Amino acid sequence: MTAGNGRRDGSPYAPHTDADEAAMLDAVGVESAESLFDIPEDVRFDGEFGIDATDERDLRESIANLFARNEELTEFLGRGHHAHYVPALVDDLSRRSEFLTSYTQYQPEIAQGFLQALFEYQSMLVELTGLPVANCSMYDAATALAEAALLADRLRRGASGHRVLVPEHLQEGRLGVLENYLDGADMEIGDYPMDDGAVDLDALSDLVDDETVMVYAESPTVRGVIEENLSEIGDLAHENDALFCLGSDVVALALLEEPASVGADVVVGEADALGLGTSYGMGLGIFATREKFLRQVPGRLVGASEDAEDMRAFTLTLQTREQHIRKERATSNICTNQAWVALRTAMHMAWLGPDRLVDLATRAVTDARDLAARLDDISGLRAPVYDRHHFREFVVHTDQPAPAIANDLAGRGFAVHTLDDHHLQVCITDVNADAADRLVAAFEEVA
Amino acid sequence: MNFDQARFSRDDHYEPLLSEKDSTTVEVDADGVLPDDLTRDELTLPGLSEPQLARHYTRLSQMNYSVELGPYPLGSCTMKYNPSFTEDVAADPNAAVHPDRSDRTIQGTLGLLHGLQEQLAEIGGMDAVTLQPPAGAAGEFTGILIAKAYHEARGDDRSEIIIPASAHGTNFASAALAGYDVVELPSDEDGRVDIEALDAAISEETAALMLTNPNTLGLFERDILEISEMVHDAGGLLYYDGANFNALLGRARPGDMGFDIMHYNVHKTFATPHGGGGPGAGPVGVVDELADYLPSPMVRETAAGYELFEPESSIGKVHGFGGNWLVLVKAYAYIARLGDSGLSDASAKAVLNANYLASQLDLEVPYGPFHHEFAATSGDRDAADVAKRMLDYGVHPPTTKWPELVSQAMLTEPTEVEDKASLDDLAHAFNAAYADSDEALETAPTKTSARRIDQVSAARNPRLSWQALGDDE
Numbered sequence: 001m002t003a004g005n006g007r008r009d010g011s012p013y014a015p016h017t018d019a020d021e022a023a024m025l026d027a028v029g030v031e032s033a034e035s036l037f038d039i040p041e042d043v044r045f046d047g048e049f050g051i052d053a054t055d056e057r058d059l060r061e062s063i064a065n066l067f068a069r070n071e072e073l074t075e076f077l078g079r080g081h082h083a084h085y086v087p088a089l090v091d092d093l094s095r096r097s098e099f100l101t102s103y104t105q106y107q108p109e110i111a112q113g114f115l116q117a118l119f120e121y122q123s124m125l126v127e128l129t130g131l132p133v134a135n136c137s138m139y140d141a142a143t144a145l146a147e148a149a150l151l152a153d154r155l156r157r158g159a160s161g162h163r164v165l166v167p168e169h170l171q172e173g174r175l176g177v178l179e180n181y182l183d184g185a186d187m188e189i190g191d192y193p194m195d196d197g198a199v200d201l202d203a204l205s206d207l208v209d210d211e212t213v214m215v216y217a218e219s220p221t222v223r224g225v226i227e228e229n230l231s232e233i234g235d236l237a238h239e240n241d242a243l244f245c246l247g248s249d250v251v252a253l254a255l256l257e258e259p260a261s262v263g264a265d266v267v268v269g270e271a272d273a274l275g276l277g278t279s280y281g282m283g284l285g286i287f288a289t290r291e292k293f294l295r296q297v298p299g300r301l302v303g304a305s306e307d308a309e310d311m312r313a314f315t316l317t318l319q320t321r322e323q324h325i326r327k328e329r330a331t332s333n334i335c336t337n338q339a340w341v342a343l344r345t346a347m348h349m350a351w352l353g354p355d356r357l358v359d360l361a362t363r364a365v366t367d368a369r370d371l372a373a374r375l376d377d378i379s380g381l382r383a384p385v386y387d388r389h390h391f392r393e394f395v396v397h398t399d400q401p402a403p404a405i406a407n408d409l410a411g412r413g414f415a416v417h418t419l420d421d422h423h424l425q426v427c428i429t430d431v432n433a434d435a436a437d438r439l440v441a442a443f444e445e446v447a
Numbered sequence: 448m449n450f451d452q453a454r455f456s457r458d459d460h461y462e463p464l465l466s467e468k469d470s471t472t473v474e475v476d477a478d479g480v481l482p483d484d485l486t487r488d489e490l491t492l493p494g495l496s497e498p499q500l501a502r503h504y505t506r507l508s509q510m511n512y513s514v515e516l517g518p519y520p521l522g523s524c525t526m527k528y529n530p531s532f533t534e535d536v537a538a539d540p541n542a543a544v545h546p547d548r549s550d551r552t553i554q555g556t557l558g559l560l561h562g563l564q565e566q567l568a569e570i571g572g573m574d575a576v577t578l579q580p581p582a583g584a585a586g587e588f589t590g591i592l593i594a595k596a597y598h599e600a601r602g603d604d605r606s607e608i609i610i611p612a613s614a615h616g617t618n619f620a621s622a623a624l625a626g627y628d629v630v631e632l633p634s635d636e637d638g639r640v641d642i643e644a645l646d647a648a649i650s651e652e653t654a655a656l657m658l659t660n661p662n663t664l665g666l667f668e669r670d671i672l673e674i675s676e677m678v679h680d681a682g683g684l685l686y687y688d689g690a691n692f693n694a695l696l697g698r699a700r701p702g703d704m705g706f707d708i709m710h711y712n713v714h715k716t717f718a719t720p721h722g723g724g725g726p727g728a729g730p731v732g733v734v735d736e737l738a739d740y741l742p743s744p745m746v747r748e749t750a751a752g753y754e755l756f757e758p759e760s761s762i763g764k765v766h767g768f769g770g771n772w773l774v775l776v777k778a779y780a781y782i783a784r785l786g787d788s789g790l791s792d793a794s795a796k797a798v799l800n801a802n803y804l805a806s807q808l809d810l811e812v813p814y815g816p817f818h819h820e821f822a823a824t825s826g827d828r829d830a831a832d833v834a835k836r837m838l839d840y841g842v843h844p845p846t847t848k849w850p851e852l853v854s855q856a857m858l859t860e861p862t863e864v865e866d867k868a869s870l871d872d873l874a875h876a877f878n879a880a881y882a883d884s885d886e887a888l889e890t891a892p893t894k895t896s897a898r899r900i901d902q903v904s905a906a907r908n909p910r911l912s913w914q915a916l917g918d919d920e
Contacts, residue, residue, distance in 0.1 A: 010792030011785055013528050013718070013864055016799075020867040024803040033795040036802050038667045038816045043704045045697065049569040053786030056532050063780060067541035069555035077545040080767055089497055091538070097515035098508035101529050104724040106521070106846070109895040110452060110838050112461060113511030114723040117504070120465050123912040127491055133911055137725065139581040142767030176743075176764025180592055184626025226485060255475060258487045280556060281546035281768020282581075282726070294909065300724065304916060305905035308890070308898035312460040312916075317905040323584070323620035324849075328629045333620035336582035336714065336729075338771075340722025347504060350465055353494030354473040365480050389481055415548055 009053065073415040074435045078393040078427030079222055080141060080171040081281050082249065082273040084360065085430050090275055090347045099343060104300070104336075108315035109307070115314035118339060119302045121346035128253040129267040129288040130260025135299040137271075137338040138285025142174040144268035145216065145247060146181030147287060147298040147332055151266065152214035152243040153187055154296055154331075159241075161211020162187040165204070168194050171222045173281075174247075187213070197225040197386030197395070201232055208240045218247035218269075219256055223425060224368060224393035225386055226256065234263030249273045250286065250345065252391050254354075255361035265290055274352075275344030284341040295321060298332030300339075360430065364392040367428045367436075372396075374440050375426070380447040385423065393427035395419065398447060408446035414439050448872050450841025453509035454896045461896060462506045465493035466913040510896040511723075512843055518865050518873050520804075522820045522846040522858025523615065523663055525693050525715030527793075530784065533719070533777035542776065546768040550754045557753035560769070561746040563730075563779040570782070570790070571689075571709050572702025573732030577741045579770040583690060586710025586729025587621035587657070592762045593708055593733060593740045594655045594684045595625055600740075600760060603682065605654035611640060613664065613850040615690055618657045627654060634852055638664045638814040640674060653683040660687065660704065661694050663850045663858065665801065665817030675705025684708060684737075689729075692716045693862065694798060694819035697791030707734050713778035720777075728774040744769075794819070796863035800870060804861050807874035810881055813853055820860035822853040825881060828888065830855040833880045835899060836891035840876035 016024075021033075030036060054062070075083075094100065098113065105111035118136040125134035138144035149164045156162075164182065166175065168191045178189060190212075192204045199217055208215060215237040219227035227233070230246065237244040246264040248256065250271040259267045272284040289297060295318065303317035323330040349357060368390040375383040375396055384394035398405050399422070406418045414435075417425035428436060455462040471494035477486045495503070513519070519526035544553050564576045580586040591608065598605050608622035611632045619629050630648050635641035639662065649656075656678045660668045668674065678685050687701040687709035693716045701709045713719050714727030721727070733741060742765050744755035785793065797819040805812050810823040823845075825833045834844030834857070845859040857877075861870060880888070892898065910916055 009788040011789040011796065011863060013530060014792055014796040015864065015866040016796060017866075021799070024799055024867055024870075027806045028799070028802045029806075030802075033799040036798045036816065037698055037818065038669070039695075039699050040667075040669050040672075043671060043699050045572070045700045045703055049566070049697070049787050049790070051566060051569065051782060051786045051790075053789050054783050056530075056784065059780060059783055060532060060536060063536050063559070063776075063783075064539060064541070066558050067539045067555040069558065070541050070544055071552040072541075073548070073552055075545050075548070077547050079547060081545055081547075083543075083545075087497075089501060093501065093504040093508070095534060096505070096508040098511040098513045100513070100534075100720045100722055101515045102511055102513040102723045103519060103521060103524055103526055103721045103843075107512075107834065107838060107844065108900050109835070109892050109897045110512040110843065111723075112896045113507035113509065116462065116464070116510075117507055118723075119911075120913070123464075123466065123914060124492060126912040126914050132915065139585065139726075139771075140767045142764070143581075143585075171767065173764050173767035177767060180588075180763055180765060181624070183592075183595075184624050186626070226481070228485060254490055255477060255481070255486055257485060261487075278543040278545055280542075280544055280772035281766075282770070282772045282774075283767060301909075301911055303905045304910040305901045307900045310459065311456065311897065313897040313900045315900045315902060315905050317902070317909060317911075320906075322616075324616035327616050327619035328623035330616070330620045330623075333584040333588060333617050333624050334582070335584045335615075335617050336712075336721075336727040337725040338581075339724030339726075340720070341726060343723065347500065350493050350495060350500055350503075351497065354471050354490045354492040355494065357492065358473055358475055358490055362477055362480055365477070389485065410549065410552060415545065415552065417547055 073410060073413055074432055075415045076426045076428060076432055076439060077415055077417060079417055079425065080270065082392065083278040083429060083431050084273060086275060086277045086348060087351050089351055090344050093347060094340065094344045100340065105316055112314060115302050117343050117346060119314050121342045122302060124346060124349050125286060125288050128250065130258040131267060131288040132291045133294050133297060134288040135297055135301055137342045138287050138299055139338060140283030140285045141247065141268060141270040142177035144285030144287045145174055146178045148245045148266040148268050149178060149182060149187065149214050150185060151293060151296050153185055156213045159213055162213055163190050163211045164214045164216060165190050165192050165207055165212055166216045167192060167199065167218060167221065169222050197223055197388050198227050199229060199233055201229055205236055208236050208242065210240060212240055212242040214243045214245050216245045216247060220252055220391035223395050224390040226389040226391050230257060230262035238263060251361050251364060254357045271345045272341055275348035276341055284338045284345055296331055297321065299334050299337060365389065367433055368392055368394055371428050371436055375443055378444050378447050381443065392429055393425055396424045396426055398422050398424060400447065405446050409442055412442040414442055448841050451894050452896045455506050464913050465503065468499065469493045469495050517842050518861060518869055519843040520845050520859045520861045520873065522860045523690050525860060525862055527718050527862040528864040529718050529720040530781060533780045536780045537773045537776040551752065554752050557746050559776060559779055561748055561753050563775055564746060566782045567711055567730055568732055571711065571732045572700030573709060574735040575738035575741060576730050576732040577745060578730045578775050579742045579766050580729040580731055581766050581771045582725060582727045583710060583712040583729040584617040584621055585765055586731045587617055588624055589731045589742060589765045590686050590708040590710055591622055591625040593737055596740045596760060596762050597737055598654055605652050607652040608654055609648050609656045613662055613852050614657060614659060615688060618688060638666050638852060639668055642670060645674065645677060649677055649681045651682065653681050655684040655686045657686040657688055659691050661691050661818045664814045664822050665820040666814060667818065671704045690715060691819065694794060696794040697787065698794060702734065707737060713774060717778040718781045719774045726771040726774050728771045793863045800861040800863060800865055804870045804874055809878045820858060822850060823857045823859060824853050825855040825857055828881060830857050832888035836880035836883055836888050837876045838892035839894040842873050842876045
């Protein structure tokens with residue numbers, strides 16, 4: 001391999017010429033860089049990794065060949081990872097190296113651009129949730145939910161119990177992450193039943209008690225159901241001094257009831273539905289809450305201030321909540337976050353503007369409704385299984401075994417979720433809607 | 448080098464906010480779609496055209512410093528150049544797949560993940576690696592959960608994690624998140640682990656010792672094998688914080704030093720871009736004995752191809768799906784590009800750069816011999832002020848006032864990507880700022896987009912959204 005800097009091997013991204021290296025060694029007063037390593041012999045590694053260096057061109061080709069092994073399926077998949085069309089503007093501008101190759105804004109005077117973009121992202125989340133405080137990112141919806149539960153528990157230090165109530169229908173990853181985050185705080189998780197795909201209020205009412213620190217509900221749910229009783233759920237939580245945490249996503253929030261108006265104390269969910277596209281589950285977690293919980297918020301916050309010339313300027317603020325100051329007493333261990341994804345989400349949202357964002361969300365309801373109706377017309381299928389309004393996705397009952405149908409659909413170029421022996425889940429957005437006719441035709445053949 | 452950062456300003460602010468450029472309120476009328484009581488009444492957001500947005504974000508980008516603009520020697524952050532081609536590799540449309548796809552339809556995706564698991568295991572001397580943790584701190588948390596599961600499976604209930612005082616703040620927070628009490632370990636006078644203090648701290652309550660090696664002063668823990676033996680003899684595990692791993696590539700491996708668990712910061716060591724704060728990725732490697740506890744799912748290779756599987760005693764999930772996919776692709780590409788020789792050279796040049804830079808500074812560096820980073824002290828000058836003055840020379844300053852072991856610390860990590868001329872510029876910025884007048888330091892910076900920002904006002908009167916501007920001002 002030629003490193004591209006006149007040397008035969010070594011890192012192509014270490015720019016030293018031989019002359020420079022010699023001058024530097026001389027200045028340090030050593031013969032070789034090797035002698036600078038103060039590593040005892042008994043732990044020295046003298047083996048090889050067995051990884052061959054590769055030319056950029058060859059490497060791009062080999063990785064492209066590897067990815068070409070992925071089958072080209074049209075995905076009708078959601079369940080917590082949603083894709084909408086991402087305009088070229090987002091890729092172009094977010095990949096500007098000034099954004100992409102910058103670090104956390106520890107020196108705000110030289111990082112106003114990113115700080116302002118994050119401040120704008122926070123502001124858009126404030127608008128969507130109606131809550132006055134939104135942080136500038138969590139890893140994903142699952143970890144945001146877990147952080148919300150920990151916040152709720154911190155507020156209720158004196159409570160007799162430490163239980164979080166979650167819906168019976170919850171994405172597996174969210175439940176799994178919640179379990180791990182709550183374990184260290186000796187908290188427990190209870191699940192409440194669903195009635196026809198939405199919260200069973202009576203059952204929830206029986207379960208909420210003074211040991212409950214938080215009630216979590218989603219709209220849309222993991223199965224695409226739009227929850228109709230959010231205010232009642234919030235009331236149940238508040239009557240028991242528990243927090244009401246609402247899970248949603250950045251597109252649904254543009255259309256559905258404003259979380260603040262239904263009593264949500266914390267809003268979590270995924271924001272990556274805008275700006276990121278399908279990326280094997282990589283996410284961007286929303287975290288928004290009330291003013292009174294400000295000092296308990298996890299993660300980074302960008303605030304406005306003034307500079308020495310009395311100009312408005314932005315900076316990371318309230319950092320005494322964070323791990324690099326507060327260590328084991330921090331509100332969270334999060335440091336590196338998803339700032340660049342938040343930048344992309346903000347760009348995408350600004351590109352859509354309120355009109356097109358509301359249209360996109362409205363289409364998520366009508367497209368799901370229409371597709372479900374067409375599948376329901378097919379003998380052997382019933383959709384949607386729940387007699388509810390849906391957002392993007394819905395459950396389909398199959399008379400024939402669902403795994404076999406999913407498999408047959410894959411053979412015809414489509415991916416759908418298999419929930420169990422007789423249930424599939426189908427998700428439609430603007431990126432696969434033009435394939436809906438073909439999906440319906442394929443279902444007619446295999447159902 | 449002369450420097451003036453771009454600065455778009457008008458009246459009492461810099462580039463206007465999106466909301467100041469446009470604010471459009473639309474009524475949400477979902478008639479015939481949803482009942483009125485299920486929808487919001489209206490939505491107010493900026494509604495700008497694409498050309499306006501392109502200009503907005505391009506201007507913002509110009510008011511942002513980055514590693515492609517100049518040196519960014521933040522200690523323990525490893526701000527190295529992010530190769531352009533890795534972005535293109537990650538953007539491959541064939542790789543844009545949903546995590547719920549069946550294994551046999553995403554053999555390419557699983558193949559890359561498997562390849563990265565193998566690469567990282569080799570480089571760290573570990574037996575098995577999970578790629579799920581989405582950041583370094585998430586990796587620490589994952590590693591500590593694994594330690595906890597291991598002890599619990601043996602019916603051994605332990606309550607403490609030992610952490611050196613000079614460790615990264617995330618170590619303490621991650622241990623606490625997992626439910627452990629933190630025992631803070633003082634450093635000895637050489638800046639390394641105080642063996643006597645460690646001996647006193649270790650007990651049957653010790654679940655693990657978390658160590659960074661080289662530590663946050665850039666010093667190699669020479670007694671690592673003795674430390675390892677002490678911890679293991681007491682039934683504890685040894686955890687390696689990979690934040691400083693760029694110093695050791697090809698010269699020492701955590702697995703060979705007795706570490707049982709480690710995390711890798713691929714956004715540091717393996718050159719994936721920091722993106723203004725993230726996303727990163729914090730894969731975790733473990734020795735054989737702990738492999739069954741790794742998060743689910745893992746990727747393995749079988750005769751029929753790659754498949755996901757759940758380790759026998761898995762701790763479960765630490766991310767909703769499989770972590771930060773795009774970041775993992777870039778890390779794989781970087782490692783494959785450099786190979787053994789490139790990785791080894793990267794560490795050699797990173798260590799040479801740190802040592803050369805230190806040799807050119809008028810500031811004292813109290814501890815050594817250091818590797819990829821060093822903590823200089825600005826003595827009787829305020830390190831934060833010196834850092835602000837350095838901005839005026841077109842370089843990013845180091846991490847300041849940390850670790851606390853060094854008073855007025857300036858923790859500096861130039862990485863391997865700077866050439867001699869760039870290091871000379873950096874040294875000049877250090878020395879000139881350090882020697883400058885009190886007044887110059889206090890009024891700095893003057894060449895950046897914004898001047899010195901009032902942190903106290905930001906925290907006392909939090910204005911966290913454009914909706915909050917104008918409130919009680």
